[in-house]
Amino acid sequence: MMMESSEGVRPAAGVAMEFSVSDEKAAETTSFSSATATRVPRRLRKRLLAECSRSPCTVEEIEAKLRHADLRRQQFYEKLSSKARPKPRSPPRSSSNEEDLGQRLEAKLQAAQQKRLSILAKAQKRLARLDELRQAAKTGVEMRFEKEREMLGSKVESRVQKAEANRMLILKAYSQRRDKLKERSSQSLLRRMTRESKYKERVRAAIHQKRLAAEKKRLGLLEAEKKKARARMLQVRRVAKFVSHQREVERRKMREQLEDRLQRAKRQRAEYLRQRARLHTVRINWNRMDKQADVLSRKLARCWRQFLKHRRSTLELARSYDALKINEMSVKSLPFEQLALLIESTATLQTVKTLLERLESRFKIFRAVDAASNHSSCLDSIDHLLKRVASPKKRPTPRTPLRSREAKKVNSSREAGRTPAKLSRYPVRVVLCAYMILGHPDAVFSGQGEREIALAKSAEEFIGQFELLIKVILEGPIQSSDEESDSLPKRWTIRSQLAAFDKAWCSYLNCFVMWKVKDAKSLEDDLVRAACQLELSMIHKCKMTAEGDNGALTHDLKAIQKQVTEDQKLLREKVQHLSGDAGIERMECALSETRSKYFEAKENGSPIGSPITNFLSTSPPSSSAASASVTSLDHKSNQTKGAERPKHVVRSLFREENPSVTKRIDSSASGTSSVSGQLASSVERRSVKENEVIINEYVHNQHYAAFDIFTVNNEKPNIIKAKIRETMEKAFWDGIAESVKQGEHNYDRIIQLVREVRDEICGMAPQSWKEEITEAIDPEILSQVLSSGSLDIDYLGRILEFALTTLQKLSAPANDDDMKANHQRLLKELAEICQIRDESNYSHVNAMIKGLRFVLEQIRALQQEIIRARMRMMEPFLKGPAGLEYLRKGFADRYGPPSDAHTSLPVTLQWLSSILTCKDYEWEEHKSSLSALVSQETSSGLPLPSTTLRTGGSFRVKTSGNQITSSHTSDVSNITVNQQPECKGERLDLMVRLGLLKLVSAITGITEEALPETLMLNLPRLRAVQAQIQKMIVISNRISIPAFLYVDKPS
Structure with missing residues (x-):
């Protein structure tokens, strides 16, 4: 009974363990498991729940789990049956009770058997259902696997197609890139050749320019050396004259001093005699002198207070200049335009001018005191340099209203009574120009010559002395701090520094004037050229003659003449300011030479210049400019006559x-x-x-x-x-x-x-x-x-x-x-x-x-x-x-597409049709002759001829290793370098070769009418080949005729 009951429990446990296997019928298993959940142990329930939460298993895993569950169930039943105990036997009963018990037991056994059968039936149904579920899961897995395999196959195939398309695109891009690289390399080669040609041209032009510059520089250096020699000679003469003058002045001073002493001694003796005679008048004179001294001291104090009130002292002027912030450090940091605006301002010019005038007066006073104290000092004369840098006086324009005769007389008398203004020793613009040279030499100088270097050096030294002078004025005397001068300490005062400043100024002014000489010369040339152009224009417009003015002048021509005269007057004033009387003389000579050349050229029949000289050499600037001006004035209103011609x-x-x-x-x-x-x-x-x-x-x-x-x-x-x-x-x-x-x-x-x-x-x-x-x-x-x-x-x-x-x-x-x-x-x-x-x-x-x-x-x-x-x-x-x-x-544009070849190429069609009938015969003849030649070579051992027969084919020669064959092979290779490959018998190749052979072997010359359209561009080449073949035929005939005659001649 225990075994049967144990066997009856087994299906229920099997159902509980197989709960998590179902995928498609989860509802049935859920209802079934709920009915038997009370009988499933907690440990198995947790395990089943844990397995249910996992992902679906495969068929093999399900079968393995089923086998494992069946094995564990059998082990459990065996263990359970081994633990069963036999029941204690009851005391013996009667036979009726035993029969009742037997019946009950038999009924129980039948019921148990029925229950077992029902449980087995249920278990079989469940197993059948599970088997159906397993088959359905297996079929679904196989279908899903097949679908995934098809999808993977389609994906792989699409990827293969995409890879092939990408490979074709990459190949196409690579070919395009290679073509672009070839084109780019060719273009770079062209650009390189153009660049090299331009570079050679530039190098040649630069060498020519350098040669011209070197020659010009050499001439300039020679001219500078000559000028230096002249300047040195003048300086030596001037120094000698100055020394002699100094000696004469010293002798005169000594004579005057001796005379002064004698006169002073005489006056003292007379004064002494008068004092002895007038001792009683001394007290009266002393009182009078005290009163006069008191009045004079009060006047001097009042004037000094007024002077300080108006800030006219040297210290105030130095402070005003220092407030402008124009010094060596600031000019180097300021831009050129800002520095120019600062220097050109009215306040700056007025402040610097006042300070320089005060310094000049102080310097002259110090020199006068030194001269009075018998010191050997004399004021250096720099008037000739100051005249070079002095600005011309501004005169009123000539177009002023007429004044009365009395006013003219008064003005003329005033101008006659005027004396020439004294030149300032320190011109304010020249002094400020030193700061511009120091701060921005590249903007001031156009080159770096000896004059520019000397001017920059002297400007730097002058500015240093000037700023040191301002420092001495502001701070008082300065003691030297040099280590080398400890034994003899140096002390800078206003007097000593003013002397050093004047010395540096003279050096700077000299360099400045030497630098400006070149600009003055070029400016003078430009002014003279402009005056000559005005003169030529006036002569041409007013139609003047060589004797003088033309009498019949209109009001406009007179106005032109008057205006030209006034402009030339202004030009003369500027030239005189630049070069003095010598410049005026050069200008007058140029004007007279221009007039004479113009009238001479006019008499010869040409308006300006000589035709031969101008044809072979360039004309001077004045004549060229004059011709341009005359042409523009004369023919400004004229227009080009006649209709326009074709351009090419x-x-x-x-x-x-x-x-x-x-x-x-x-x-x-x-x-x-x-x-x-x-x-x-x-x-x-x-x-x-x-x-x-x-x-x-x-x-x-x-x-x-x-x-x-x-x-x-x-x-x-x-x-x-x-x-x-x-x-x-x-x-x-x-x-x-x-x-x-x-x-x-x-x-x-x-x-x-x-x-x-x-x-x-x-x-x-x-x-x-x-x-x-x-x-x-x-x-x-x-x-x-x-x-x-x-x-x-x-x-x-x-x-x-x-x-x-x-x-x-x-x-x-x-x-x-x-x-x-x-x-x-x-x-x-x-x-x-x-x-x-x-x-x-x-x-x-x-x-x-x-x-x-x-x-x-x-x-x-x-x-x-x-x-x-x-x-x-x-x-x-x-x-x-x-x-x-x-x-x-080009061929398609001329004769149309290939589809229209039958109608557009009639001569070519006729030419190929004539070859079509005989091409097979010619090819067979060629092959037979070739085989005959090969058999002859194998039998006799002689090499093949070096040229081909008729169709231009080439033959492979098998050398036997002797010297004759090898030398012949080299000859064959040299001859057949430029020949076409051997004819293999293709239809088109054979027809073209035979057609060309037929054209060039004709007796009559090839003409354009009989030539196929496809060979029209090669007409000269075909004629040349035909001429060569005919020449070969003539030569071979001339060779063969004497041979036949020699053979026919009897021995």
């Missing part, structure tokens, strides 16, 4: 080959707009074709032939075409000369040619040069000059010289010597032409036209040189894929 006249003249084009240029306006449009389109097509020919030559590795494209024709020069071209050019220039030599003097074509020269030079020159070129070559000014009626050959000569110089700078350095020689030769020829004098100035016209023609030829040569240089730089690109792409694109 000379360019088309030198580049076009068609005679009709040159005829259109000569007539210049006869053609209609439709004709010009057709001509432009034909020129454009021709330029495109020339470009394709050039690139085709580069693709075939024959770039040397491409430079022949820039000549008149790609073929050899034709004598007839050259003569026609020469005649057309001569007719063009003769037409220009005739238009100028006619009575009305039409200079429109000359102006157009000059404009063409300017445009061409601007097109080739850098951007920074264009402004200078436009200013130097101005067709508007030239038209005004030429329309005035006088052919100004000087202005044309300057234009020609500037154009030639600019072209020489733009050309290659290797051509400098040739261009210079050509330029000198041209200038000599033009000078010889200009020397031929005639009334109509035809010689000047011929010289002008010849110069323009030479300049245009030089421009054309330089353009060709530039094009060649650009082609050399573009050679690597033209030989690459870019050249082939350009040829392919």
